Amino acid sequence: MIERIPILKLGPFLLLSIQVDMHDQLALDLQEDLTEQIVRHKAKGVLIDISALEIVDSFIGRMLSHIAQVSRILDAKVIVVGMQPAVAITLVELGLSLEGIATALNMEKGMRRLEAMVAADESLEESEGGEDTDASTPPGD
């Protein structure tokens, strides 16, 4: 079995595809690796593909929320792509709303959405005339 979920860098974004059953250590390692890489590469966004997952339980839901929160603090956008219809239905039935997590149908749409989110942020920063202080960061939620 794999020990780490690979994180691929693509321009200003990081890409990861979750294909295996997550367990505690794998999830912890993923969060650690991702935070480290966001900082190292100054990543502006993270794209998480979950098209291989047939089940998203509350453990994975919490992990995604956690990743989204940490990324937001590091000023990187997060988008989850490729969710299967059955997964969406189950999430709603379970009352897991993936709050604060942006989603897109597939990777291409997700990439475009990420680019738009980053561009909107940058134009906002410019119009406010200062990027050295993040007090001007708009509330992402």
Add this chain to the structure above:
Amino acid sequence: MIERIPILKLGPFLLLSIQVDMHDQLALDLQEDLTEQIVRHKAKGVLIDISALEIVDSFIGRMLSHIAQVSRILDAKVIVVGMQPAVAITLVELGLSLEGIATALNMEKGMRRLEAMVAADESLEESEGGEDTDASTPPGD
């Protein structure tokens, strides 16, 4: 366990990240899915990330070769990225040379290499004066 390895479309390329132990059915399904998607999306290249693999045995080696051969017939380039150093050493020791498979250190380098390969091909086609059919198609589609 997952039943299909997800294939992500990104512009003219397809991207897949192999993270799980391959077995016969998974490998067959992957080859079938990939061929189908190359044709459906008119993909010009396939990028295969194997950074999660700590072992590449002869089974995976043959699968990669097979994918490369089929893709070539469908006029799509294949590049394997993210190979771990230990994997490279093992491959050489086993006498598995991954013949005919281009490699790159990471996804970004692989993507650039794919773009260069596709561009080289297109300029060749143009200089040959467009063989009568789709060789003269503008790169727009």
